Amino acid sequence: MRLLIAMMMHETNTFSPVPTDLQRFALGLGQLPPRGQEAVIAFRNTGTATGAFIDLAQAAGADFEIAIAAHAAPSGLVQDGAYQEMTEAIVQAVARGGFDGILLDLHGAMVTESHEDGEGELMRRIRSVDPHTPVGIAYDMHANVYADMVELAQVVAGYQTYPHVDMYETGQRAGKALLALVAGQVQPTTAWARLPMIPHIMRQSSLDEPNCSLQARARQMEQQGALAASVFTGFPHADIENAGLSVVVVTDNDAALAEKYRDELLQMAWASRSEWVYPVEPLSQSVARAKVLTMQPVVLLDHYDNAASGGTMDTTAVLAEVLKQGLKQVAFFAIYDPQAVQEAIAAGIGQRVGLSVGGKMAMPQMPHRHEPVMLEGTVKLISSGKYVAKGPMSQGARQDMGAAVVIDTGDVEVALISRHVEPFDVNALISLGIDPMQKKFIVLKSRVHWRAGMGHLAQAVVECAGVGACTSDYSELNFKNLRRPIYPLDADTQRG
Numbered sequence: 001m002r003l004l005i006a007m008m009m010h011e012t013n014t015f016s017p018v019p020t021d022l023q024r025f026a027l028g029l030g031q032l033p034p035r036g037q038e039a040v041i042a043f044r045n046t047g048t049a050t051g052a053f054i055d056l057a058q059a060a061g062a063d064f065e066i067a068i069a070a071h072a073a074p075s076g077l078v079q080d081g082a083y084q085e086m087t088e089a090i091v092q093a094v095a096r097g098g099f100d101g102i103l104l105d106l107h108g109a110m111v112t113e114s115h116e117d118g119e120g121e122l123m124r125r126i127r128s129v130d131p132h133t134p135v136g137i138a139y140d141m142h143a144n145v146y147a148d149m150v151e152l153a154q155v156v157a158g159y160q161t162y163p164h165v166d167m168y169e170t171g172q173r174a175g176k177a178l179l180a181l182v183a184g185q186v187q188p189t190t191a192w193a194r195l196p197m198i199p200h201i202m203r204q205s206s207l208d209e210p211n212c213s214l215q216a217r218a219r220q221m222e223q224q225g226a227l228a229a230s231v232f233t234g235f236p237h238a239d240i241e242n243a244g245l246s247v248v249v250v251t252d253n254d255a256a257l258a259e260k261y262r263d264e265l266l267q268m269a270w271a272s273r274s275e276w277v278y279p280v281e282p283l284s285q286s287v288a289r290a291k292v293l294t295m296q297p298v299v300l301l302d303h304y305d306n307a308a309s310g311g312t313m314d315t316t317a318v319l320a321e322v323l324k325q326g327l328k329q330v331a332f333f334a335i336y337d338p339q340a341v342q343e344a345i346a347a348g349i350g351q352r353v354g355l356s357v358g359g360k361m362a363m364p365q366m367p368h369r370h371e372p373v374m375l376e377g378t379v380k381l382i383s384s385g386k387y388v389a390k391g392p393m394s395q396g397a398r399q400d401m402g403a404a405v406v407i408d409t410g411d412v413e414v415a416l417i418s419r420h421v422e423p424f425d426v427n428a429l430i431s432l433g434i435d436p437m438q439k440k441f442i443v444l445k446s447r448v449h450w451r452a453g454m455g456h457l458a459q460a461v462v463e464c465a466g467v468g469a470c471t472s473d474y475s476e477l478n479f480k481n482l483r484r485p486i487y488p489l490d491a492d493t494q495r496g
């Protein structure tokens with residue numbers, strides 16, 4: 001047996017000004033995304049779907065090839081040139097032929113300059129050169145599903161956890177079903193549908209209701225015979241027609257069961273729609289509420305500007321409020337500002353600096369003022385910014401925040417970084433000499449993923465409404481292409 005494996009992952013925030021070029025997909029490993037053996041080395045023994053595909057291929061004694069392993073942190077529209085390079089790598093490998101199956105590790109919310117469904121267009125290109133070789137796909141829970149993303153593949157499986165600690169298991173679910181198909185043991189059939197709702201990201205964690213029960217029921221369906229049952233909560237920061245929640249169920253040659261399971265999951269999601277709406281608290285109130293808490297560490301979430309949803313990581317509203325209200329023993333991760341990082345490096349360790357940080361990336365689609373903050377302090381640490389994730393999310397995968405420094409103001413240690421990374425892993429802090437247990441407050445530019453690596457450390461959590469392209473206030477987003485009516489933008493939306 002011979003398998004083709006490929007990864008092409010991006011969650012596109014169409015409101016984000018952060019450019020998405022090919023180098024952004026290089027995982028910090030060089031100028032271009034790795035291919036072939038280089039990709040195998042980068043992803044074998046990692047807690048990713050691609051890691052699972054490699055393990056499955058080896059366990060089956062199959063030959064395999066990785067066409068490309070491209071993964072970029074969320075950001076704005078994928079540039080057409082970058083998309084062309086990545087899809088060509090995959091489509092040319094498919095066209096060469098000789099594969100019994102194709103395993104794709106995709107996100108499901110890629111929007112390019114020319115296509116609302118980057119993954120659907122990939123499938124159309126694959127099918128234009130090869131109509132028949134079975135395709136199995138692992139998607140992120142935040143996929144915004146279009147017909148071709150599902151209907152041109154044979155097996156689709158989505159993450160069932162958020163934070164995403166089951167990427168590997170999702171690869172296993174998609175891969176095992178595809179290998180069973182190649183072996184002639186199963187005949188997958190799929191039922192899927194969308195709902196007219198866009199759940200808030202801040203209400204999507206599978207550690208909380210309503211998503212906890214929904215994902216548990218999907219897992220149970222797999223124990224009761226479905227090959228894969230996936231509830232895609234969707235990614236709302238995409239002004240595209242199909243953003244929002246959808247359900248995909250794959251069964252073994254039982255269309256009626258697939259439809260029954262699909263309808264049950266859709267009904268559960270629709271019945272709970274009001275619970276997916278996030279109420280916003282004013283920033284000054286949140287920080288004041290955190291300040292008087294007596295336990296430690298308290299985690300403050302600067303969740304309007306998280307990298308894992310396409311934030312610039314250079315908005316300073318929450319940092320400025322923390323400095324203004326005089327919180328002490330604070331670690332702040334992080335402000336993206338390559339220029340300030342270089343100024344601090346030039347000054348040197350132990351030197352006093354006054355830096356104007358953040359507020360440098362224009363956000364033309366966002367309504368708020370967005371300014372730098374003046375940071376006076378000592379250069380405490382200079383780092384390459386490279387670290388390995390401790391896990392459980394992306395365990396063992398290399399991470400790269402670019403050249404990084406820590407500026408110590410006396411009360412606040414602020415990490416300044418040169419590449420966008422979501423602090424989902426404790427090593428983001430540890431690698432910068434910050435022990436979160438020794439801090440009273442930890443401010444993270446994150447929404448839900450931080451809970452994977454640091455949730456167990458937090459004694460209290462305060463969500464802070466700052467400024468950014470990942471705002472949890474839908475009234476700040478100017479949707480033009482999204483289908484309407486849709487809940488909660490249109491409160492009286494009918495399911496249809």
Ligand SMILES: [Zn+2]
Pocket residue numbers: 140141142164
């Ligand atoms: Zn996701």
